[in-house]
Amino acid sequence: MSGRPTLARRRVPGPPAPPDSDRAAYRVALLELARRDPRIWCLDSDMGGLEKQFEAELPDQYVDVGIAEANLMSMAAAVASTGLLPFANTMAAFASARALEQVKVDIAYHALPVRIVATHSGFSAAHIGPTHHAQQDLAVMRSMPNLTVLTPADVGETIRMVEAVAYLPGPVYLRLGRNPVPPVYPEDTDPGFTVGKAVELRAGDDVTIAAAGAVPVHCALSAADTLAERGFRARVLNLHTIKPLDVPALVAAAKQTAGLVTVEDHSVLGGLGGAVAETLAEHCPAPVRRVGIADAFCPRPGTHAEQLAASGVSAEHVVTAAMAVLRT
Amino acid sequence: MTAEVAEPLGGGIGGIGDLAALRRTALAVREHVLAIGAGPIGTHVGGSLSASDILVALYGAVLRVRPDEPRWAGRDHFVLSKGHASAALYATLAEHGFFPVEELATYGRSDGRLMAHPTLAVPGVEFATGSLGHGLSLATGLALTAKRAGRDNRVFVLMGDGELQEGSVWEAAMAAAHYKLDNLTAVVDRNRLQINGSTEDRMGLAPLADKWRAFGWQVSEVDGHCFAELVPALRTPPAEGGPLVLIADTVKGRGVRHLEHRKQNHFAKLGPDAYERALSALRQAA
Numbered sequence: 001m002s003g004r005p006t007l008a009r010r011r012v013p014g015p016p017a018p019p020d021s022d023r024a025a026y027r028v029a030l031l032e033l034a035r036r037d038p039r040i041w042c043l044d045s046d047m048g049g050l051e052k053q054f055e056a057e058l059p060d061q062y063v064d065v066g067i068a069e070a071n072l073m074s075m076a077a078a079v080a081s082t083g084l085l086p087f088a089n090t091m092a093a094f095a096s097a098r099a100l101e102q103v104k105v106d107i108a109y110h111a112l113p114v115r116i117v118a119t120h121s122g123f124s125a126a127h128i129g130p131t132h133h134a135q136q137d138l139a140v141m142r143s144m145p146n147l148t149v150l151t152p153a154d155v156g157e158t159i160r161m162v163e164a165v166a167y168l169p170g171p172v173y174l175r176l177g178r179n180p181v182p183p184v185y186p187e188d189t190d191p192g193f194t195v196g197k198a199v200e201l202r203a204g205d206d207v208t209i210a211a212a213g214a215v216p217v218h219c220a221l222s223a224a225d226t227l228a229e230r231g232f233r234a235r236v237l238n239l240h241t242i243k244p245l246d247v248p249a250l251v252a253a254a255k256q257t258a259g260l261v262t263v264e265d266h267s268v269l270g271g272l273g274g275a276v277a278e279t280l281a282e283h284c285p286a287p288v289r290r291v292g293i294a295d296a297f298c299p300r301p302g303t304h305a306e307q308l309a310a311s312g313v314s315a316e317h318v319v320t321a322a323m324a325v326l327r328t
Numbered sequence: 329m330t331a332e333v334a335e336p337l338g339g340g341i342g343g344i345g346d347l348a349a350l351r352r353t354a355l356a357v358r359e360h361v362l363a364i365g366a367g368p369i370g371t372h373v374g375g376s377l378s379a380s381d382i383l384v385a386l387y388g389a390v391l392r393v394r395p396d397e398p399r400w401a402g403r404d405h406f407v408l409s410k411g412h413a414s415a416a417l418y419a420t421l422a423e424h425g426f427f428p429v430e431e432l433a434t435y436g437r438s439d440g441r442l443m444a445h446p447t448l449a450v451p452g453v454e455f456a457t458g459s460l461g462h463g464l465s466l467a468t469g470l471a472l473t474a475k476r477a478g479r480d481n482r483v484f485v486l487m488g489d490g491e492l493q494e495g496s497v498w499e500a501a502m503a504a505a506h507y508k509l510d511n512l513t514a515v516v517d518r519n520r521l522q523i524n525g526s527t528e529d530r531m532g533l534a535p536l537a538d539k540w541r542a543f544g545w546q547v548s549e550v551d552g553h554c555f556a557e558l559v560p561a562l563r564t565p566p567a568e569g570g571p572l573v574l575i576a577d578t579v580k581g582r583g584v585r586h587l588e589h590r591k592q593n594h595f596a597k598l599g600p601d602a603y604e605r606a607l608s609a610l611r612q613a614a
Contacts, residue, residue, distance in 0.1 A: 060476060066506075071465045071499035078469025081455070082477075102496070105459050106466065110448065 018155075020180040022214060023119045025155040027053050029162035030087055030117075034061050040166065041079060041086040045072045047119070050089060069094040073102030073116070080112040085166065092118035092134030092175060093125070096141060107171045108144040115165060115172045121151070122213065122265030123293065123311070124177035126304040130297040139270025141173045142243045148195060149243040151175035153217040154184040157240065160193035168195065175242075177265070179304055181214035184221070184238070198246040204233035207322045208253035211263035212239045212272045215308065219291070220263050223318035232326060245275050251284045259287030259325035263318055265308060268292035287328045289321035345389035350555045353423050354384045355614045358583045360419035360432050362598065362606050369436035369444060370597025374580040374587065375488060376416035378519040378552070382486060382576055383408075383420040385558040391484070395425035398451045404481050405470045407454050409463020410488035410517060411445045418442055418450065426452035461494025463487055464514060468504045471512040471571070482565060486515045490522030493531045498543065504571045505544030512571040513562065514545075517552065519580040521591050540573045552576030584609045 019025040031054055034040040044050045044064045055062040063079075065072045069090050076088035088095075095103065095118040107114045118137065125132035141149050148168060152158040158176070165172045184201065185191050191199060198210070201217070202224050211220035217238050224234040235257055237249060253260055260280070262273040273290030280286050293311045300310075308314060357380045365373045386406060387393070394400045408417050415435065422429045427450070434440030441449040445458030455466050467485035474481045491497065504512055516536070524530045533539070537547045546566055550557045558576070566572035580594075581587035584606045587596075598606060 063472065063507075065499070065503055068496075068499035068503070070461075070496040071468070071503055074462050074465030074496070074500070075469035075472070075503065078455075078466040079473050082470065082473045084473060101459060102462065102465070105456070106462055109456055 020155065021178065022152050022155060022158040022176045022181060023178060025158040026117060026162055026174070026176055029159040030054065031057065033162065033166050034058050037085070039083065039085045041084050043072055043076050043079070043086050043088045045069055045090045045094075047089050047091075069099035070102050073099045073114075074106045076114045076116075077102070077106035077110055077112050080114045081110070085113055085115070087115045087117050089117050089119075091125070091132060092121035092137045093132050095173070096134055096137030100140060104144060108146045111146040111170050113169060113171060115174060117174045117176065119176045120178045121175045122177065122215070123298060123307045124179055124265065124304050126179070126307060127301040129301065133298055135267040135293045136270070137173075137175065138242055138264070138266045138272065139274065142270075142275060146170050147173055147243065148241070149173045149175070150195070150241050151213045152240055153214050153238050154181055156183060156185050156187070157193065161240065164193050164195055175213070177214055182218065184214075184217055196241045196244045196246055198249040199238040199240065200235065200249075201238050202234060202236035204235040205256055206232040206234060206258060207325050208235040208237060208257045208260045209263060209318060209322060210237040210239050210250070210253070210260055210272070210276060212242060213265045215265050215304065216263040216313070219313065219315045219318050222315035223322060226315065226319050227322055232322070234322060239272060242272055242275060245279055247279055247283060250276060250279055254280050254284040254286035259289070259328060261289045261291060261318055261321040261325060263291045263313065265313060266292055267295060268312070269295055287325045289325055291317045291321050345555070345559045347555050350384055350388050350559070351614075353388055354381050355610070356423055357384055357416060357419040358610055359607065360422070360429075361415045362584070362603060362610065364415040364419070364432060364435045365596050366598040366600070366603035367433070367435055370595060371415040371435070371444065372412040372594060373415070373596040373598070374521065374590070374593035375410060375517065375519065376413045377582045377584065377587070378578040378580045379410065379413045379486060379517045380416045380420070380582070381553045381555065381558060382515055382517060382578075383416050385555055385562055386484060387420050387424045389555075389559045390562040392481075393452070395452070398426060402481065405454055405467070405483045407463045407467045407470075407483075407485040408446060408457055409485050410460065410491055411456075411458030414442075414444060414446050414458070417446060417453070421450070421452040460488065460491040461496040464497050464500035464504070467512055467514065468500045468507075468509060471504065471509040472507055475507070475509060475511055481511070483512045484515065484562070485512075486517060489516055489518045489520065489533060489536070490527050492516065492533055492536070501540070501543040501545065508569050509571045510566040510568050513566060514571065514573040515562075516573060516575045517578050518575050519578040521580045521589070521594070523591065523594050525591050537575060540575075544570055546570055546572040547575065548572065549575045549577065552578035553582055583613060585613060
């Protein structure tokens, strides 16, 4: 020992900081659920952190499969088949591509209650680049029979969502990001949460902005502010459930407003925009503009917001799309 | 049939069971496989015939199961990872009372439930399989939950040898050894053929026993057509501390001399003459 006053330099342990990202909030909610119900298991694939937060307290409900996502999904299916409720943890890029066959055959086909929790969705892995970006996961997951597909808008909604899906009878794909996100709902309110029911965040009858996920919902709200300055009242819908889609809310928006703008941290192909366009084309044709990631891989590093903006997703893009809908 | 099927055969752990009964059942299963192969959609004849004795040994003398209560919680689990051998599985399940033998005639028919790859709709099917490389992971998950819960169910999985070329098999092999799953027994149907030819010519598996040992498994090599070897090998649980793999030396097309060792029999739709010839060869050899 050098005799330096190291003790004085140590941080005094205090209560853990409240979660500031949906993935951090999810971990708090999962642990809380698992404390109450030993059937809740956490299957990890070297995600970093779950071993400290979950395994340390509930080792009998925790399994680390290592860096092996295919095995993760099949083992989760088998665990679920015995009456347990496993949460299978990986990144969206791997859940929706590398391990997709195991998701399809062992989880979705068997309709087993596995909760696939996929972080780093969309461009939220940011500077890491396209190996870890997931701009295709909604397109593939929502085409899987039996699967419920959701993505929360903020920390509070993540917690409500985890509790709401924990006991759904079938499999769930829970799409999370990576980075800190600001709150959408005021802290002192409990807006509740119903799977498959969109939340109207802003009332309006001129145009509808339908968004899914934390960054897209913020783009939508910010765009609604800009549109309000221009004299247009935009309805903002948080479509946290991609499947099953809230068809009545979409049809009402199509009937009551000039048209819809969809916003997502996902390819313009096959995700929220695709789902909304398909639905309205059949049920109530209306102008639809899709704000999403252009059909290309992200070409350069940057922050999450910078990369999204460069690929077509920002509040400005939403305003432009909304003005186009209003002019139709 | 109400009791666990292993009981009437006796012999205990390491015992042989009723060899004559097992041979009779195996012949019946192979006859069903040929009949299914002669049906409207054909079937994977070669790999069904190579796996028939393993399946009959399991259901006739090893597994603790209740045919009239297929999802009984106390059952031993069996996963047919090489799901394309569905004809042999369905025939074995039917012969052991999971559903009527007459239903085998509906294989692949739109008014039935016998899909060419096993589905959950069929009594006794643990998992819908047929996409290769999933079964060992599923069995590993089952074995892990049983072990954590302190249940004494054993878990068995039957894989093809060509299937071992799938990378996911080795993810599961690592996990099963890591978690010391000594309630898990894997069987490899080592018939040495895949669609394109010899496994060793197309994507070599040798030294196969060494591969499993290197992954932390106990390995035993058995004659996959000899009940006197198969039954005790399957009845004996893995030694404490890790999973066991039985590499079962088998013959693709086993039982029908002119189909044996031929890659062309991987999938077959037998016409009336081919069916009669195969059936006659099977009965002659029995």
